[in-house]
Amino acid sequence: MNGGNPAAIAFREVSRSFGGRTVLNGISFEIAPGEAFCLIGRSGMGKSVTLKLTIGLIQPDAGAICVGNENIVGMDEDGLSKVRSRIGFLFQSAALFDSLSLHDNLALPLRRLREKKPEEEIEAIVQKNLDDVGLGKDGRKMPAELSGGMRKRAGLARALMLGPSILLVDEPVSGLDRVTASEIDDLLLRVRKRDNTTMVIVTHDTREARRVGDRVGVLDDGNLIAIGAMGELEKNESALVRALVSEAE
Amino acid sequence: MRRYLDFIGNIGLFALRAARRVLVPPFEIQMILRQIEVAGWKSLPLVLSSGFALGLVLAFHTRTTLVQFGAQAVMPTVQSLAFFNEIGPLLAGLLMAGRVGAGIGAELANMRATEQIDAIEVLSVDSFKMLVIPRIVACSVALPILTVFMDAMGLVGGYLAELTASHLSVQLYLSRAFYNVSWASFIPPTLKTVVFGAVIGVISSYLGYTTDEGADGVGRAATNSVVVSSLAIILIDVVLVKAIFFLFPETAI
Numbered sequence: 189m190n191g192g193n194p195a196a197i198a199f200r201e202v203s204r205s206f207g208g209r210t211v212l213n214g215i216s217f218e219i220a221p222g223e224a225f226c227l228i229g230r231s232g233m234g235k236s237v238t239l240k241l242t243i244g245l246i247q248p249d250a251g252a253i254c255v256g257n258e259n260i261v262g263m264d265e266d267g268l269s270k271v272r273s274r275i276g277f278l279f280q281s282a283a284l285f286d287s288l289s290l291h292d293n294l295a296l297p298l299r300r301l302r303e304k305k306p307e308e309e310i311e312a313i314v315q316k317n318l319d320d321v322g323l324g325k326d327g328r329k330m331p332a333e334l335s336g337g338m339r340k341r342a343g344l345a346r347a348l349m350l351g352p353s354i355l356l357v358d359e360p361v362s363g364l365d366r367v368t369a370s371e372i373d374d375l376l377l378r379v380r381k382r383d384n385t386t387m388v389i390v391t392h393d394t395r396e397a398r399r400v401g402d403r404v405g406v407l408d409d410g411n412l413i414a415i416g417a418m419g420e421l422e423k424n425e426s427a428l429v430r431a432l433v434s435e436a437e
Numbered sequence: 438m439r440r441y442l443d444f445i446g447n448i449g450l451f452a453l454r455a456a457r458r459v460l461v462p463p464f465e466i467q468m469i470l471r472q473i474e475v476a477g478w479k480s481l482p483l484v485l486s487s488g489f490a491l492g493l494v495l496a497f498h499t500r501t502t503l504v505q506f507g508a509q510a511v512m513p514t515v516q517s518l519a520f521f522n523e524i525g526p527l528l529a530g531l532l533m534a535g536r537v538g539a540g541i542g543a544e545l546a547n548m549r550a551t552e553q554i555d556a557i558e559v560l561s562v563d564s565f566k567m568l569v570i571p572r573i574v575a576c577s578v579a580l581p582i583l584t585v586f587m588d589a590m591g592l593v594g595g596y597l598a599e600l601t602a603s604h605l606s607v608q609l610y611l612s613r614a615f616y617n618v619s620w621a622s623f624i625p626p627t628l629k630t631v632v633f634g635a636v637i638g639v640i641s642s643y644l645g646y647t648t649d650e651g652a653d654g655v656g657r658a659a660t661n662s663v664v665v666s667s668l669a670i671i672l673i674d675v676v677l678v679k680a681i682f683f684l685f686p687e688t689a690i
Contacts, residue, residue: 240555243559245555245558245559265563269561269563270561272558272559272560272561273561275559276559277555277556277559279552279555279556280552281551281552283551283552283553283555283556284553284556285548285553285556285557286547286548286551286553296560296562297560297561297562300463300560300561300562300567346556346560349560350560350561
């Protein structure tokens with residue numbers, strides 16, 4: 189793929205079960221560097237699990253997961269930590285730290301780097317990232333003071349703090365109104381255009397998948413039942429795939 | 438039965454993991470100081486008021502009994518030995534298990550349920566080192582200090598009870614309170630609370646950090662932290678008291 193260059197992310201025959209229930213059943217796919225890949229499917233079909241497997245928060249029962257050239261399955265914590273430093277993760281709930289201000293939420297990963305940065309430099313990077321997501325004046329606020337859309341934008345700003353080459357995004361627009369959802373999508377598109385970031389986006393919103401994604405994968409019952417551009421999926425022979433990609437249009 | 442043994446084994450492994458990681462940099466000084474404030478400073482009003490009230494009550498009861506034997510003069514000594522040897526350390530430990538243990542269990546379980554711990558991990562930060570170690574260290578450091586305050590307030594309460602009954606002077610009360618009290622009666626029982634603190638920190642952190650029950654797990658982690666920590670403290674106290682008697686035989690007389 190990609191002229192012999194390794195895929196940014198590659199799943200090979202990955203399986204994962206929870207309590208006897210198979211969530212992923214030997215799925216395989218590759219995502220090219222700079223590509224935006226959307227995962228859609230019904231609830232509980234393993235979309236978020238796929239994201240967590242990609243960053244090593246969960247280990248698969250079988251198969252290989254490669255980030256760049258490195259297979260992260262069975263990797264030790266130090267190795268995972270290095271891989272994770274190249275990946276940003278926007279959680280569905282944003283997962284901001286309740287006890288820290290927005291500013292300190294963003295500063296945390298920089299303050300924890302092995303090669304310490306001067307506080308002034310950290311300050312400048314935090315402010316720039318807050319400005320980028322339109323929260324430049326909200327750094328002193330606590331997460332509880334932020335609206336749903338602001339939390340998502342703050343989560344995105346924090347995910348971008350270490351300048352990741354890969355961004356994993358878990359349902360970025362769930363629970364948001366159309367206007368706010370569109371703003372979040374704009375931010376994702378801007379980040380991708382600016383940094384050529386590889387993105388994996390789990391979403392239920394086909395409008396978002398169409399707008400942000402280059403390709404879309406459809407997960408159902410543990411299997412990746414379809415993969416391709418939105419236009420291709422609309423003509424897929426599976427009624428479920430057609431229903432999922434046309435839903436809410 | 439096997440479930441309980443698994444549980445105890447897992448807590449043991451969790452404690453071993455903590456013991457290994459506590460000596461590895463970064464040492465999380467800021468986080469430790471913050472947790473000492475939470476576990477120690479914010480527990481102080483509870484400890485002071487409890488120590489004072491218990492000092493009063495213990496003196497009322499003890500005096501009634503001692504008067505029957507004409508031994509009311511030893512009341513201050515009984516009061517100080519009771520607090521230094523057992524009441525202060527044990528009660529401070531139980532109060533910390535209730536207030537701080539529940540807080541640690543609930544806070545970490547909430548962080549797990551809301552994916553905050555996962556968020557720390559994906560930022561290439563060691564969540565165990567950042568969240569668990571400071572709480573265990575803070576409990577171990579704060580509890581002996583709280584115990585000293587508990588002991589002091591127990592004596593203050595005892596003095597007030599004695600003052601109302603016999604108009605004893607402060608000087609005489611203190612000289613009787615510390616008569617026959619050696620360092621061995623004070624230091625080892627106070628230092629055993631370092632172990633109590635570590636037990637509270639380990640158990641509460643384990644129950645919160647490892648929960649996988651989502652929002653339901655938050656309340657359960659808080660409740661179980663108090664129950665298991667309190668029970669563990671009482672059981673470990675039996676062992677530590679025997680160990681102190683063995684190491685400092687004069688305290689057993």
